[in-house]
Amino acid sequence: ETGVTQTPRHLVMGMTNKKSLKCEQHLGHNAMYWYKQSAKKPLELMFVYSLEERVENNSVPSRFSPECPNSSHLFLHLHTLQPEDSALYLCASSHEYGGTGTSFSTDTQYFGPGTRLTVL
Amino acid sequence: RKEVEQDPGPFNVPEGATVAFNCTYSNSASQSFFWYRQDCRKEPKLLMSVYSSGNEDGRFTAQLNRASQYISLLIRDSKLSDSATYLCVVPTGSARQLTFGSGTQLTVLP
Numbered sequence: 001e002t003g004v005t006q007t008p009r010h011l012v013m014g015m016t017n018k019k020s021l022k023c024e025q026h027l028g029h030n031a032m033y034w035y036k037q038s039a040k041k042p043l044e045l046m047f048v049y050s051l052e053e054r055v056e057n058n059s060v061p062s063r064f065s066p067e068c069p070n071s072s073h074l075f076l077h078l079h080t081l082q083p084e085d086s087a088l089y090l091c092a093s094s095h096e097y098g099g100t101g102t103s104f105s106t107d108t109q110y111f112g113p114g115t116r117l118t119v120l
Numbered sequence: 121r122k123e124v125e126q127d128p129g130p131f132n133v134p135e136g137a138t139v140a141f142n143c144t145y146s147n148s149a150s151q152s153f154f155w156y157r158q159d160c161r162k163e164p165k166l167l168m169s170v171y172s173s174g175n176e177d178g179r180f181t182a183q184l185n186r187a188s189q190y191i192s193l194l195i196r197d198s199k200l201s202d203s204a205t206y207l208c209v210v211p212t213g214s215a216r217q218l219t220f221g222s223g224t225q226l227t228v229l230p
Contacts (some may be wrong), residue, residue: 040222041222042124042207042219042220042221042222042223043164043207043220045217045218048217056217088161090163090164108154108166108169109166109218110166111163111164111165112163113162113163114162114163116161
């Protein structure tokens, strides 16, 4: 299997449930990302991992907890979510994280198919 | 100015038409830019990268104007399969993050 895969593809959960989203990349990349895409809104970056170390956390509520056990796998643990957390959650990976030197450029990111989450 | 701002759309064009989208960005230090395509209820997929003044790939041409800080995407001879949302993407912050525009929706009509 190639590219970036995500499971499950669809998830419905109650506000008191605990669930986890899984992402796996088969591209040999060193950086992995979680994004949230709500209806009619741009993609919002949630977390970034580079070489299994969290390097960015964009003011995401603590009810979202990421985990990166190795450079190929990324999880997003969910607990006590709110209905407004319903969205498409996208995982992405890139060769490296960030720009090169002073060039202010960044690597292409490749996305998984996403998990469509509904919180009841 | 917003970090990344796109034409609001939607654009509805007939097959065979030429259509262009614009995107403006605020960070003058940005060097690389991307156009992604996102089909309904699917993930974004890279369409083109733009590192210099422009890039051409078949019917698609991306142009970069650094002085005015905008990027454009031109689609010639539109196909029905070009119907999608086109996302303008710019590195921001310390160049370590990508900021996505809100997207421009294109519908190509038969």
